Amino acid sequence: MNKNNYVAIMAGGIGSRFWPKSRTSYPKQFLDILGTGKTLIQATFERYSKIVPTENIYVVTSEDYTDIVASQLPSLPKENIVAEPFRKNTAPCIAYIAFKIHEKNPDAVMIAAPADNHIPDFEKFSVVINKALDFVSHINALTTIGIKPTHPNTGYGYIQHEDIEVAPGIYKVKTFTEKPNLELAKAFIKSGDFLWNSGIFTWKCKTIIKSFEEHLPEIYELFYSEKEKLNTPAEEKIIEEIYSQCPSISIDFGIMEKASNVYIIPADFTWTDLGTWNSAYANMEKDYFGNAVAGSDVIVFDTHNSVIHAPEKKLVLVQGMEDYIIVDTEDVLLICKKDKEQEIKDYVAEVKRTKGDKYL
Numbered sequence: 001m002n003k004n005n006y007v008a009i010m011a012g013g014i015g016s017r018f019w020p021k022s023r024t025s026y027p028k029q030f031l032d033i034l035g036t037g038k039t040l041i042q043a044t045f046e047r048y049s050k051i052v053p054t055e056n057i058y059v060v061t062s063e064d065y066t067d068i069v070a071s072q073l074p075s076l077p078k079e080n081i082v083a084e085p086f087r088k089n090t091a092p093c094i095a096y097i098a099f100k101i102h103e104k105n106p107d108a109v110m111i112a113a114p115a116d117n118h119i120p121d122f123e124k125f126s127v128v129i130n131k132a133l134d135f136v137s138h139i140n141a142l143t144t145i146g147i148k149p150t151h152p153n154t155g156y157g158y159i160q161h162e163d164i165e166v167a168p169g170i171y172k173v174k175t176f177t178e179k180p181n182l183e184l185a186k187a188f189i190k191s192g193d194f195l196w197n198s199g200i201f202t203w204k205c206k207t208i209i210k211s212f213e214e215h216l217p218e219i220y221e222l223f224y225s226e227k228e229k230l231n232t233p234a235e236e237k238i239i240e241e242i243y244s245q246c247p248s249i250s251i252d253f254g255i256m257e258k259a260s261n262v263y264i265i266p267a268d269f270t271w272t273d274l275g276t277w278n279s280a281y282a283n284m285e286k287d288y289f290g291n292a293v294a295g296s297d298v299i300v301f302d303t304h305n306s307v308i309h310a311p312e313k314k315l316v317l318v319q320g321m322e323d324y325i326i327v328d329t330e331d332v333l334l335i336c337k338k339d340k341e342q343e344i345k346d347y348v349a350e351v352k353r354t355k356g357d358k359y360l
Contacts, residue, residue: 011115020332035294102205124269132202146195152185157197
């Protein structure tokens, strides 16, 4: 393994669309959503530990979750669990870890990846990610991996690229479109010119830092002025000061959509951004009637094409349901039509309005 290669796993979100299983205190990345025996962050860590040395893997998460990360990833060095004091979206997160790694190794090449991607075909994934690592190690480029769409998903970002390869299987990005409506998503699929944005990025640390200087100078100056304190006992205090001044902005909007050196590698491996119950349903084993069940004591009658998530020590009996999301926890029961899953965030907002934070 190349000791200049690093991975930053981004694991600070709260996963509200997986409510009520995902809670603010214990969000989806720390849950076995698919019923595989591994949590999402454990599967992600296992995937990248085959690509870079374990000591070069960092997990960037909320300071509320550092103990959970440590318990679920016991082989990860404790100093590689990087705590964010506030949630400020992906741009400050990436700036923080890029500056931190660059201070340790000026030649570092970094993969920035979400903790909640489901990628079952490691061999195909490995070929693509190693191509990305090799490409950015020789050129000052920002790369993303593009997934060929299988349906007009309105929850993903789409990327259009140029027709001519700049290297075998690598293209310059032409346009980004963030979460289009259904009509536009259908048009993208029909054109054949668009790929899903996987959110898996690769670049040299010094390249992304330069991009912050050019496109997000406010964030750049905050980290640059205090970079010598990173990887020292003074880091925690200074990061709290920096984050309190950082704008909340995504890396896509802040840099990737503006930079001129952005490239994409089309990939044919199976990929899912596990952001909703329907995405979990698509990747879970199903019974003869199309039901995806997680829970050892679930009994179904006359029920079809539903996802049912239940506690291990609770008997749950479901009858007469079709195309439903049924999630039972100790204190919340959710019964929701699958085609209304995008509204779960609205339901959670209503719960907060009427019941406070107790069930969140």
